[in-house]
Amino acid sequence: MSQRELKEAFVSNLNGTSLGEVALGSFLAPLCFINRGLVWILYYMGTGGIPLPFPWISHFFLDFSMIIAPLVLSCTMLSDILHWVIVGLALVSVAVQCCVYHAKGNRAAMRPQTATTKSFLQSHVQSGRVPMVTVFRVLVNVKTAISILAVDFNVFPRRYAKTELYGTGVMDFGVGAYIFANALVSPEARGKTIIGSKMNHIAKQLMTVWPLVALGLGRLASLKMTGYHEHVTEYGVHWNFFFTLAIVRVVASLLLALFPVSYSWIFAVLLGGLYQLALETTGLKSFMIHNNDRTVDFLHANKEGLFSVVGYIAIYMAGVQIGLYLMKPRTLVRDYFRVIRNFLLGSAVLYGGLFLCQATVEPVSRRLANLSFCLWTVAQCTFFLACLALDSAPPSAPRSHSRTANAFVQLLPPPLVLIRERRMHSPFANENEGRREELSLND
Numbered sequence: 001m002s003q004r005e006l007k008e009a010f011v012s013n014l015n016g017t018s019l020g021e022v023a024l025g026s027f028l029a030p031l032c033f034i035n036r037g038l039v040w041i042l043y044y045m046g047t048g049g050i051p052l053p054f055p056w057i058s059h060f061f062l063d064f065s066m067i068i069a070p071l072v073l074s075c076t077m078l079s080d081i082l083h084w085v086i087v088g089l090a091l092v093s094v095a096v097q098c099c100v101y102h103a104k105g106n107r108a109a110m111r112p113q114t115a116t117t118k119s120f121l122q123s124h125v126q127s128g129r130v131p132m133v134t135v136f137r138v139l140v141n142v143k144t145a146i147s148i149l150a151v152d153f154n155v156f157p158r159r160y161a162k163t164e165l166y167g168t169g170v171m172d173f174g175v176g177a178y179i180f181a182n183a184l185v186s187p188e189a190r191g192k193t194i195i196g197s198k199m200n201h202i203a204k205q206l207m208t209v210w211p212l213v214a215l216g217l218g219r220l221a222s223l224k225m226t227g228y229h230e231h232v233t234e235y236g237v238h239w240n241f242f243f244t245l246a247i248v249r250v251v252a253s254l255l256l257a258l259f260p261v262s263y264s265w266i267f268a269v270l271l272g273g274l275y276q277l278a279l280e281t282t283g284l285k286s287f288m289i290h291n292n293d294r295t296v297d298f299l300h301a302n303k304e305g306l307f308s309v310v311g312y313i314a315i316y317m318a319g320v321q322i323g324l325y326l327m328k329p330r331t332l333v334r335d336y337f338r339v340i341r342n343f344l345l346g347s348a349v350l351y352g353g354l355f356l357c358q359a360t361v362e363p364v365s366r367r368l369a370n371l372s373f374c375l376w377t378v379a380q381c382t383f384f385l386a387c388l389a390l391d392s393a394p395p396s397a398p399r400s401h402s403r404t405a406n407a408f409v410q411l412l413p414p415p416l417v418l419i420r421e422r423r424m425h426s427p428f429a430n431e432n433e434g435r436r437e438e439l440s441l442n443d
Contacts, residue, residue, distance in 0.1 A: 016167030031089040176377030183319025216242030239305030268317035276371035311369025343386035350379030
């Protein structure tokens with residue numbers, strides 16, 4: 001076999017991992033953020049609020065060591081003991097919390113626990129943003145970058161890579177999560193009204209996706225010119241995820257311009273259900289699975305990418321509905337705990353639907369973007385958001401004016417989150433280019 005065929009075989013015919021392992025990974029990032037916050041509290045309590053020298057460098061180093069490094073190690077060298085990594089991080093959180101508690105000593109009289117809890121829940125939120133959405137989008141980008149750069153190396157577990165037909169790989173979830181993350185902050189989810197006619201709005205949306213089309217064409221050209229190995233069963237011969245992102249954005253904007261945004265969940269259910277019905281009752285599924293007719297025409301060459309768009313639109317519409325719910329103004333901390341409760345309940349219901357769908361219809365398939373894949377993506381995203389919400393609830397107006405409390409509030413969000421948030425306008429571009437350059441140097 002040639003070097004290219006060996007590389008294609010390395011990322012082909014994979015079956016993924018379990019639903020439980022993917023869900024288990026949802027606890028990793030929140031624990032990292034909690035540990036980072038507790039370490040800063042402990043530092044400021046121990047030093048009396050003396051700032052670190054070279055603040056940005058110091059913050060960057062701590063953020064990288066406590067947030068990025070655990071994410072990298074957990075999906076590479078420590079992937080086989082992921083559960084112990086999470087247990088270890090949880091124990092670190094408890095230990096640091098105990099240190100913080102003992103460091104406080106008897107500086108101030110402790111209020112009764114019930115009164116403290118009631119006061120906290122009735123505290124007013126200072127921030128007008130929704131931190132969990134920002135952190136969710138940043139983490140999706142960071143984990144995407146890690147996976148894209150690592151997938152071609154042995155240190156990255158094969159069960160985390162994209163599956164061939166059926167299965168639940170971490171990278172399979174990443175594809176759906178990226179669509180979902182974009183939907184959370186779409187203009188429709190943020191409640192922006194259409195200015196001018198609907199046709200002008202649709203035309204404007206067509207113009208806004210040209211960077212994605214350009215990136216897709218650039219990736220296509222670079223792959224063909226460099227001879228980089230291609231896994232054609234992912235999207236097809238000419239198609240790639242940039243084109244999918246562009247089509248999803250335009251079609252979803254068209255639907256949401258014609259119908260009320262509050263009905264987007266109905267479109268998500270209808271699209272997912274009708275698409276699955278078409279897969280089961282027509283020859284569409286066998287057409288998409290058959291892999292020996294790529295040279296017939298453009299449709300046959302790119303059938304996975306073209307038809308799976310329907311499933312991704314369903315995920316996007318569900319994301320818009322959840323984004324609309326998240327963007328509602330909330331003034332009390334109690335309101336955010338209701339959001340967490342509702343997300344956990346919604347995730348449980350969606351997982352129940354997923355298990356039923358897998359038992360009666362077919363397993364999860366990213367390649368088909370079937371109903372099971374849509375249910376899994378939305379269920380896992382809502383569960384992940386609930387986990388992040390426990391850590392990144394908006395800071396309330398502090399009743400104590402202590403230097404420690406105020407310093408801790410000012411430390412959020414981490415600098416790495418701010419940096420990555422500003423670079424999310426170029427999805428996958430840097431990671432894909434870096435991956436090709438690194439592999440070309442190794443050839």
